[in-house]
Amino acid sequence: MAPNQLCIRGDTQLTESRKQNRRKAKAYLNVFDRSSQQFIGHVADMTIEGVRLSTVVEFDVNSVFQFTVELPFEMSGNTEIRFDAKCVWCGKGESAQEYQAGFKLQDVSVEESSRINALLNNSIFVDSTELLSVTIAKAESPTLKACRMASTRERV
Numbered sequence: 001m002a003p004n005q006l007c008i009r010g011d012t013q014l015t016e017s018r019k020q021n022r023r024k025a026k027a028y029l030n031v032f033d034r035s036s037q038q039f040i041g042h043v044a045d046m047t048i049e050g051v052r053l054s055t056v057v058e059f060d061v062n063s064v065f066q067f068t069v070e071l072p073f074e075m076s077g078n079t080e081i082r083f084d085a086k087c088v089w090c091g092k093g094e095s096a097q098e099y100q101a102g103f104k105l106q107d108v109s110v111e112e113s114s115r116i117n118a119l120l121n122n123s124i125f126v127d128s129t130e131l132l133s134v135t136i137a138k139a140e141s142p143t144l145k146a147c148r149m150a151s152t153r154e155r156v
Contacts, residue, residue: 023125034066050104059087059101
């Protein structure tokens, strides 16, 4: 199995095409529409290039939005990060009232990019591959255990 593939069920594989590992938020980072100040949802995971939101809003794909993310602490004299983002996908979440939406960040200033990078390296984010390893390690399925072992051998 190639390093950019994940074993899902049996022989089914999901190819991960992202250039950077997603960082999962361990804390709720509230997201607001910058123009209306309306609560949108919270950051589920993020990279320097994009963000996935858990939201109550069904976004139009290919539309650009202006977001503000509230920080739980002050960073470089700011308590928020602002950026524009283009919706690249949107779908139903785990509940009937929830959506998951993926966005590509656009025209991010050097200052905001620096804050995003610092935020992603903060302990409130964890690498998504770390979570996958924990999930697979807890699984009782022999197929998943074999997948984990094969993946570990290839990384060594």
